[in-house]
Amino acid sequence: MTSTRHARILSVLSADGEATVEALADTLRVSPSTIRRDLNALDAAGLMRRVRGGASIERDPVSITQTAVQQRAEKQRIASAAAAEVRDGDVVLIDIGATCALVARELRGRKITVVTASLAVVDELREDDDLELIVLGGAVRKNYQSMVGAFALQALTQIRASVCFLGTSGVQADGSIHDSTPTEVPIKQALLDASERRIVLADGAKFPGVSVARVAGPERIGMLVTDDGADPATLAELRRAGVDITIA
Known part of the structure; x- marks a missing residue:
């Protein structure tokens, strides 16, 4: 379940660039505290960046455009x-x-x-x-x-x-x-x-x-x-x- 959540979080971030804890919790139907733990783990692994109230991910600006x-x-x-x-x-x-x-x-x-x-x-x-x-x-x-x-x-x-x-x-x-x-x-x-x-x-x-x-x-x-x-x-x-x- 944890790995599945992590994959879905990264998918959302890859599409949108950033997301709030509340939006991710709503999307994944888990508690905000669970999302915060997930984001901390993904940040520690270098897969995304933890920011105040949520997370962001670096994307190629040319590719995005x-x-x-x-x-x-x-x-x-x-x-x-x-x-x-x-x-x-x-x-x-x-x-x-x-x-x-x-x-x-x-x-x-x-x-x-x-x-x-x-x-x-x-x-x-x-x-x-x-x-x-x-x-x-x-x-x-x-x-x-x-x-x-x-x-x-x-x-x-x-x-x-x-x-x-x-x-x-x-x-x-x-x-x-x-x-x-x-x-x-x-x-x-x-x-x-x-x-x-x-x-x-x-x-x-x-x-x-x-x-x-x-x-x-x-x-x-x-x-x-x-x-x-x-x-x-x-x-x-x-x-x-x-x-x-x-x-x-």
């Missing part, structure tokens, strides 16, 4: 293809995450209703007079720019949406959708419950990505929008389960 540009382009293509699935008059549920926020940007000026718990989506759409924006209430999670909790879940039980766009941290070999933050899972499941069409957004890096908590099996997904970096075997499994695949 190239990866960021590449991922941004892939996410943008996915967002554009996903937004094309929205029809005028639709009620659209949008999950948290960078690709979901890009979908929101693509939907500016549309005659639709958008419902979200993502602060990033709110930032993209709050000045748009053409669409109606409904913000789910709840406790604000600043690290994830999201709102979670009973208020958001209760609100979602009153909504029937035309389509939802769901983010994910990992698409597993059996086609199931996972998330790296268990706190977000009930919201994601409620988004699926409230929607007629269910579209998952996942770039190739999400195959298999990070898996902490299972959100849903492939039977609950109508469409996956991804790029040509997605694992072919996993895509085949999704197709067998009846999921439509769009390669952006």
Whole structure:
């Protein structure tokens, strides 16, 4: 268990450059004191650097820039293809995450209703007079720019949406959708419950990505929008389960 936690901590740091003790504890579903011990051990081994309130890791700036540009382009293509699935008059549920926020940007000026718990989506759409924006209430999670909790879940039980766009941290070999933050899972499941069409957004890096908590099996997904970096075997499994695949 310790070695697995250490590997996952390093994976998070490699992706983000730094992380707080609280964020890592939430992601890995362990106590902050356990994370502090893990970080001290990894720091002593020279694998990362312990900083006040968390940890950081050195990364190659050139590699980071190239990866960021590449991922941004892939996410943008996915967002554009996903937004094309929205029809005028639709009620659209949008999950948290960078690709979901890009979908929101693509939907500016549309005659639709958008419902979200993502602060990033709110930032993209709050000045748009053409669409109606409904913000789910709840406790604000600043690290994830999201709102979670009973208020958001209760609100979602009153909504029937035309389509939802769901983010994910990992698409597993059996086609199931996972998330790296268990706190977000009930919201994601409620988004699926409230929607007629269910579209998952996942770039190739999400195959298999990070898996902490299972959100849903492939039977609950109508469409996956991804790029040509997605694992072919996993895509085949999704197709067998009846999921439509769009390669952006």
